[in-house]
Amino acid sequence: MKLPLPTSRVVLRDWRDEDLAPFAALNADPAVMEHFPACLTRAESDALAARIRTRLAARGFGLWALELPGVATFAGFVGLTVPIFEAHFTPCVEIGWRLARVHWGHGYAQEAARAALAFGFDVLDLPEVVALTVPGNARSRRVMEALGMRHDVADDFDHPSLPAGHPLQRHVLYRKRRP
Numbered sequence: 001m002k003l004p005l006p007t008s009r010v011v012l013r014d015w016r017d018e019d020l021a022p023f024a025a026l027n028a029d030p031a032v033m034e035h036f037p038a039c040l041t042r043a044e045s046d047a048l049a050a051r052i053r054t055r056l057a058a059r060g061f062g063l064w065a066l067e068l069p070g071v072a073t074f075a076g077f078v079g080l081t082v083p084i085f086e087a088h089f090t091p092c093v094e095i096g097w098r099l100a101r102v103h104w105g106h107g108y109a110q111e112a113a114r115a116a117l118a119f120g121f122d123v124l125d126l127p128e129v130v131a132l133t134v135p136g137n138a139r140s141r142r143v144m145e146a147l148g149m150r151h152d153v154a155d156d157f158d159h160p161s162l163p164a165g166h167p168l169q170r171h172v173l174y175r176k177r178r179p
Helices: 017-027 042-059 108-123 138-146
Strands: 009-011 063-068 072-081 092-101 127-135 170-177
Touching: 009 108, 017 072, 017 092, 017 170, 042 063, 042 072, 063 092, 063 138, 063 170, 092 108, 108 127, 108 138, 127 138, 138 170
Parallel strands: 092 127
Antiparallel strands: 009 063, 063 072, 072 092, 127 170
């Protein structure tokens, strides 16, 4: 399996320079960023995209740009990443997604995440993939559950990148083992 990773309705691909403006727009949307500490400025969004591109090139996997053929050339990202913080479940590979609000509710995140999981298990030979979010992020949790990921309350943790007492500090962890 190599890029682009297509499914019937989505393509996971390398990033392009023309993805930066729509990426900045979704990172500036308060609804998209509801479960993150803050919206991103254009400069912060561009810096994040640069880090994503660098890690993708270095590892051969990462947070791929999400294209919806015939709908949107850039709808967000979906993919696999290695968390840079330490927790009881690291080192690990995490699956994640962030889509522009206009593309929510159509099953795109789930479809693209299934392709990313297949890449992780079939190509990278990962024994497990994790996903994490804040407890109140019902949309992402539904995607995790639809992917067959399992939540155990004993795995819940305080995200070490957020200060003690921050309203988004508590996170839930979902796991999926290789079939």
